[in-house]
Amino acid sequence: MTNDDIRHEATAAIARGSSDPLTFEQVTLQSPRADEVLIKIVASGICHTDLVCLHQELPVPLPIVLGHEGAGIVVEIGSAVQDLVPGDHVVLSFNSCGQCPSCDSKLPSYCYHFMANNFSGSRSDGTGTMEQNGAAVNANFFGQSSFATMAIANVRNTVKVSKELPLEMLAPLGCGIQTGAGTVLNSLPVTEKHSLAIFGGGAVGLSALMAAKLIGAAPLVVVEPLADRRALALELGADHVIDPFAVENVVEEIKKLVGGVDFSLEMTGIPAVAKQCIDVLKPLGTCALVGAAPADAEISINIMEMLVTGRKIVGIVEGDAEPRTFIPQLIKYYEEGRFPFDRLIDFFPFESLNEAIKAQESGQSIKPVVRMV
Ligand SMILES: [Zn+2]
Ligand SMILES: [Zn+2]
Structure with missing residues (x-):
């Protein structure tokens, strides 16, 4: 047998x-x-x-x-x-x-x-x-x-x-928590000198927020339509939260609050939001596409705008994690009260x-x- x-x-x-x-x-x-x-x-x-x-x-x-x-x-x-x-x-x-x-x-x-x-x-x-x-x-x-x-x-x-x-x-x-945290801790070169805007305050977005807070990055902005999630984002360390349906222009609102960001994280999979993530970047900023989008979803970008700003767009799966090393690391951060x-x-x-x-x-x-x- x-x-x-x-x-x-x-x-x-x-x-x-x-x-x-x-x-x-x-x-x-x-x-x-x-x-x-x-x-x-x-x-x-x-x-x-x-x-x-x-x-x-x-x-x-x-x-x-x-x-x-x-x-x-x-x-x-x-x-x-x-x-x-x-x-x-x-x-x-x-x-x-x-x-x-x-x-x-x-x-x-x-x-x-x-x-x-x-x-x-x-x-x-x-x-x-x-x-x-x-x-x-x-x-x-x-x-x-x-x-x-x-x-x-x-x-x-x-x-x-x-x-x-x-x-x-x-x-x-x-999966979800590793993806959000890994985006900030593994994929992107985020330091305490960098600002972030996180579009989507679900499990992945809020895990990215906790990781950014752990590094000491600031200011941290979370864009999220649900009030409970915005409130939790503030408790977990966001400096600003924005209800995208309560402002006329999310990009302008973020620029008004923090002058653009070094890193933007797209957690929603919505093409229009991905476009905002690119537009909100400072020169040399990076937009991370993390949220699963419909198979045929596309965005258009202005080539000259990308050239003159030196912006980057990067796709990320599972926060670039090697699970057998990264998950124990996240557990250690949790035990230290930092995650x-x-x-x-x-x-x-x-x-x-x-x-x-x-x-x-x-x-x-x-x-x-x-x-x-
Ligand atoms: Zn998953
Ligand atoms: Zn393989």
């Missing part, structure tokens, strides 16, 4: 249609292959990308088990896994191949095989990890599919964490996953996390 013949029972929330609620169903998982880990999922964050995929704006094969901010306890390890043992607490992040030029450069979020490893519904070799009554269920979403009580992850996207901290709190570090990401989280029981998704879509919850136990 091979490992592939051993089955583990689990409950998964399956997306069967792009506008249907997820349904809770019994599934079976294989035992982990040599470079894989079987994990009992304790909690999972809900990220904007789960919803983009659920609604097929970024198409994934249905039916599929989504979820990519899992946290849990190692149950079983593959024969080649050396630095994890059953009982370890782990946070799951995005998957990568480990062999392409980007992975070699420790920038796995630009893995040449990112789509196959994260969005294909199977392993990159096309084999599935989950089934139901003998039929395949698409899974392995972001190398995990954490909207389930058990998951198979690759050792590359499994990050060992301290047992001192509650796993359910650490779950969202795997209070727990302020963003609301907990829901796993059975209320559909309600938690609604709370994220309506803006009622910044970072919903469902608990399986």
Whole structure:
């Protein structure tokens, strides 16, 4: 009998249609292959990308088990896994191949095989990890599919964490929080001498804000339509907050307040906002495009304006993070009281996953996390 013949029972929330609620169903998982880990999922964050995929704006094969901010306890390890043992607490992040030029450069979020490893519904070799009554269920979403009580992850996207901290709190570090914080701490050369404007005060934007505050960058401006989020941004260290619907011209408003910025962070995926992010830059400023936009979204730029200002525009995925080093670093900042990401989280029981998704879509919850136990 091979490992592939051993089955583990689990409950998964399956997306069967792009506008249907997820349904809770019994599934079976294989035992982990040599470079894989079987994990009992304790909690999972809900990220904007789960919803983009659920609604097929970024198409994934249905039916599929989504979820990519899992946290849990190692149950079983593959024969080649050396630095994890059953009982370890782990946070799951995005998957990568480990062999392409980007992975070699420790920038796995630009893995040449990112789509196959994260969005294909199977392993990159096309084999599935989950089934139901003998039929395949698409899974392995972001190398995990954490909207389930058990998951198979690759050792590359499994990050060992301290047992001192509650796993359910650490779950969202795997994607949204890492993306925002990494944009400021890894991708951009932000120092205490730099000003930032963050467009979008959701989990990614507010994580970027906390990271900018940690560095001592100032002034920090957050543009966000929801009043609760603007209030939280001020508590987390923003110097100015702007309701984009309450001012005539956001760019002029920021220039009036702080005279333009060195770095602008586009977290909304809205082309008109991306344009504002470019227009608000000082000479030599950099605009970071971080928010997932519709596949056909484009902006136009004035070439001469770019030349004479020396501006840069850069796309960023997952905050350029190498999860196995960056997530422990974020946890250390949290323990030092310098990165209070727990302020963003609301907990829901796993059975209320559909309600938690609604709370994220309506803006009622910044970072919903469902608990399986
Ligand atoms: Zn790669
Ligand atoms: Zn995500």
